[in-house]
Amino acid sequence: MPGRVDRRVFLKTTAAGAAMAAGAVGTADAKEQAMPRKKTHHEPAREVPVVGRCDVLVAGGGPAGVTAAIAAARGGAKTQLLEVNGCLGGTWTAGLLSWILDSGNKVGLVQEIIERLDRRGATAKYGGSVGYDVETMKLVLEQMCLAAGVRVRLHTRVVAAARDGDGRLTAAVTESKSGREAWTAKAFVDATGDGDLAAQAGCRFDYGREATGQAQPMSMIALAVGLDPGGVAPYVRGLAEPRGEKDPKGRLLAEMKRAGVSPSYTRPTLFHIRDGLFCMMANHQYGVAGTSAADLTAATLAGRAEVHRLVDALRSLGGVWKEMRIVATAEHIGVREGRRVRGLYRLTGDDLARGARFDDAVCRCRFPVDVHSTDPTKHKGIPSQRVRAKPYDIPFRSLVARDVRGLLLAGRCISGDFIAHSSYRVTGTAAAMGEAAGAAAALAARTDRAPHEIPWRDVKASIEAVGAVEHRDQKAATSEPRSGPGG
Numbered sequence: 001m002p003g004r005v006d007r008r009v010f011l012k013t014t015a016a017g018a019a020m021a022a023g024a025v026g027t028a029d030a031k032e033q034a035m036p037r038k039k040t041h042h043e044p045a046r047e048v049p050v051v052g053r054c055d056v057l058v059a060g061g062g063p064a065g066v067t068a069a070i071a072a073a074r075g076g077a078k079t080q081l082l083e084v085n086g087c088l089g090g091t092w093t094a095g096l097l098s099w100i101l102d103s104g105n106k107v108g109l110v111q112e113i114i115e116r117l118d119r120r121g122a123t124a125k126y127g128g129s130v131g132y133d134v135e136t137m138k139l140v141l142e143q144m145c146l147a148a149g150v151r152v153r154l155h156t157r158v159v160a161a162a163r164d165g166d167g168r169l170t171a172a173v174t175e176s177k178s179g180r181e182a183w184t185a186k187a188f189v190d191a192t193g194d195g196d197l198a199a200q201a202g203c204r205f206d207y208g209r210e211a212t213g214q215a216q217p218m219s220m221i222a223l224a225v226g227l228d229p230g231g232v233a234p235y236v237r238g239l240a241e242p243r244g245e246k247d248p249k250g251r252l253l254a255e256m257k258r259a260g261v262s263p264s265y266t267r268p269t270l271f272h273i274r275d276g277l278f279c280m281m282a283n284h285q286y287g288v289a290g291t292s293a294a295d296l297t298a299a300t301l302a303g304r305a306e307v308h309r310l311v312d313a314l315r316s317l318g319g320v321w322k323e324m325r326i327v328a329t330a331e332h333i334g335v336r337e338g339r340r341v342r343g344l345y346r347l348t349g350d351d352l353a354r355g356a357r358f359d360d361a362v363c364r365c366r367f368p369v370d371v372h373s374t375d376p377t378k379h380k381g382i383p384s385q386r387v388r389a390k391p392y393d394i395p396f397r398s399l400v401a402r403d404v405r406g407l408l409l410a411g412r413c414i415s416g417d418f419i420a421h422s423s424y425r426v427t428g429t430a431a432a433m434g435e436a437a438g439a440a441a442a443l444a445a446r447t448d449r450a451p452h453e454i455p456w457r458d459v460k461a462s463i464e465a466v467g468a469v470e471h472r473d474q475k476a477a478t479s480e481p482r483s484g485p486g487g
Helices: 008-022 027-034 062-076 109-119 134-148 198-200 229-235 250-256 291-314 349-353 418-424 427-447 456-472
Strands: 003-006 047-059 079-084 123-126 129-132 152-154 155-162 169-176 179-192 221-225 269-272 279-283 325-329 361-365 392-395 407-409
Touching: 003 392, 047 062, 047 152, 047 169, 047 427, 047 456, 062 079, 062 109, 062 134, 062 427, 062 456, 079 179, 109 123, 109 129, 109 134, 123 269, 129 134, 129 269, 134 152, 179 221, 179 427, 198 407, 221 291, 229 250, 229 269, 229 456, 250 291, 250 427, 279 291, 291 325, 349 407, 349 418, 361 427, 407 427, 418 427, 427 456
Parallel strands: 047 079, 047 179, 079 152, 179 407
Antiparallel strands: 003 047, 123 129, 155 169, 169 179, 221 279, 221 325, 269 279, 361 392
16 A cells, blocks of 8 residues: 655645745745735645655656656666656657757767657757757657656646655655655656756745846747748758858748738747758747746747747748648747756856866856846847856756755756856756766665765766666667658
C-alpha cells in the first residue's frame, strides 16, 4: 500500500515557504498584495498518498528537465520525471519553439538529441542554432527517457513541497486527474522554468528587472504551411542570408504593414524547418507574469488572436502568401522569464561582460544579452543594452539552491540577475545545465549527500560518466530507422 502524508505537514511547510519568498521581487505578487483581501474557503486537513519513491525527482520535462532525468537515470538513479503538459520538451514542443539556440558548442545530451533528429531528417541548421520538427522532437525525447529507465508522469503539476527539520527537501506534492499525490526522493531537480518547486519549498527568488520588477514579454509561436521556400526566401531567416538578402525580419515587417497590420513585436521572424513547414514568431505580450494563471490565460488568448490576424493579413496580399495557413499554435505560450531562484552563486551581467571563467563550470554560454522590451511605449523589439556578453561559464554553484538542502536548479530558473538571465535562458544552454544537474543529483542520492557537500571534481566525474554511458548506447541509437525529409 502506498504511504500517506498528513496534509497538515505540507500546509505548514508551504506557509513557511510563502513567508520566506514574500520579499522577492515579482509583479504578480505585488499586484496580489495590493488587491483587497479575498474571501477564503477552509479546506479540511487530509492525508495525501505517497505514490512514488525514487532516488531523483525532476520537476518539469522541458529542455533542462529531460536532460536532467536522462542523466540521472544513466547515472544509476531511480528517476521520476513530472511534466505538466501532455508531452515532453516544454518550450521545445508544447511551446513550438522549433529552434535549439546556442547548441553549437555544447556536448553530451544536446548533441545526442540533435543527432537523433538528424537521423530522422528532422533538422534545419543555421549558424550555431538547430531547427527541428516538433512532432519528431516529442518522439525522440520520449524514446530517450524510456530507454534510460526514466519513469515519466505527464499532466501533473507540482503544487506543494515538504522539508524535514534540517531544511532538506523530502517530498513534492502534485495535482492531476489522479488527485493530490506526494512523491519522495533523495535528491530533487527543479526544471520547471518558473522555479515552481523551489518556491513551494521555501526558496527565496527574484523576478523581473531589479529596479521595477518588469519581466520580458511572452510570445505565441505558430507553425505555418502553404509557403514555397524559394518564393518567400527574402523574408525567411536562414534562407535569405545565403542568397545575399539582408534583413529578412525587416522585409517581413514591411509586408505585414503593407497588408495593414502592425505586429506587437517589431522584429517578426519566419524560420524554415523542412519541406513546406515554417515557424513564425511575431508576437509580444507585455506586462504579464508567468507565475499568474490569469496573466497566462489573457496572454494566450490575445497572442493566438494576433498571430491568426497577421497570417490572415499576409494571405490577403496574394502572391507568395496566398496559400499560407497556420497549422498549429503553441499549447503553452512562450514564457521568457519566471522566478530566478537564489543559489550559492548569482551570475551577473558583470560576469558576462568579462567573459567569466569558473573552476566548477558546467558549460560555456555564447548567446548574447537578449532582452526583449519590457515597455512597449518605448520599444517593441530588442532594445540595445549597455552590457555586451563575451563567452562565459555557468558555475555549478548557480545550480545549487541556497535556502533548501537537496535541491538543484536547471534551466532559466537558476541563480542570476536580470541581464545574465536574458542570455543563459536559451534552450541549448538549459539542456546542458540539466545534464549537469541530473548527474549531480544521481551522485548525491547514491552517496547520501546534499549537492553542496559534493566536491566539484566528483560532480564532474559523474557528468563524464553519463557521457560514457551515452557512448556505450550509440550502437543501439544508430539502429533507429532512418528516413528522408518526409519521415
